[in-house]
Amino acid sequence: MRVLVFGGGAVGLGLASCLAEAGVAPDIVTRQAGVEALETEGLKRMGILGKSVYRNVRAGASPEVFQENGPYDYVLVCTKSSATAQAGEELSQVPGLIGPGTSVVLCQNGWGNRERFAAFVDASKVYNARVITGFARPFSNTSHITVHVAPISMGHLDRPLNGELDPLADALTRGGLSCSASDDVGRDIWAKMLFNGSLNSLGAIFGVPYGKLSEHPEGLRLVRSVVDEIFAVMEAAGYRTWWDTPEDYFKVLTGELIPTAAHHVSSTLQDLKAGKKTEIDALTGEVVRLGELHGVSVPVNRTVLDIIGFLEKDCA
Secondary structure, eight states: OEEEEEOOOOOHHHHHHHHHHTTTTOEEEHHHHHHHHHHHHHEEEETOOOOEEEEOOOESSSGGGGGGGGGGGGGEEOOOGHHHHHHHHHHHHHHEEEOOOOOEEEOOSSSSHHHHHHTTGGGEEEEEOOOOOOEEETTTTEEEEEESSSSSEEEEEOOOOOSSHHHHHHHHHTSOOOOETTTTTTHHHHHHHHHHHHHHHHHHHHHOOOGGSSSSHHHHHHHHHHHHHHHHHHHHHTTTSSSHHHHHHHHHHHIIIIHHHOOOOOOHHHHHHTTTOOSSSTTTHHHHHHHHHOOOOOHHHHHHHHHHHHHHHHHH
């Protein structure tokens, strides 16, 4: 099985480590510093799955490096959602990487990534993954896996699967992170939108891990307000998730999900501390955009979006 991981950040290195653990030697497109570290020290993994070092990986600073290795069976796009269109353009410009049997899986936060990527790559080849796993990258060749809240879910938003993602899901599962192919990935992604939308930005604004948001009534009220607005937008846009009401989801969020990930620091906060652009546009930004499109008022999400936008500029 040939797999190209496009993006050597926290998520890309984490998924690549699972493939390497399962005996699948991934090719990784990452920045030059990461290339050098991976080549000299290997891919390192730490955290809940223990410490390991993998030498069965190849790294390059651009997809052109791997042109002769294509076509790939799978291409995992692990960039920030803000770089989705750029990823699609770069991959589409290298002949032979994506062939007739290639499945491109977007392993990103947010909603709307598929549309941006499909401007450059045939939409029938583009799949989405829902990943609720805590990843950090303390060094350019190291993945720190802090929490695995739920199995990774992968599927196509427009049609049922025909077994094409099963080998990839099996490899990731054997590598340490449970994963399954699903015909309901859209529901899973909206569940992730609820999770990220209600915790990532608020945790970043207050500078706290997820668990702190549930320790005070003010935090719980803010989380609940965000959840209510996301639910209203989701339903107005014709999408569905696994809970019928915001009340049902809020019980699961506060009773099960937050306790599981209580110590996790959101990627949004990590990005702000590093002076990087966050994924707010694909998360809260999509909620605001869909709210405007469907006539749903989302004042709390709009305020959160503005605050994170301000902090992005102030931290840059």
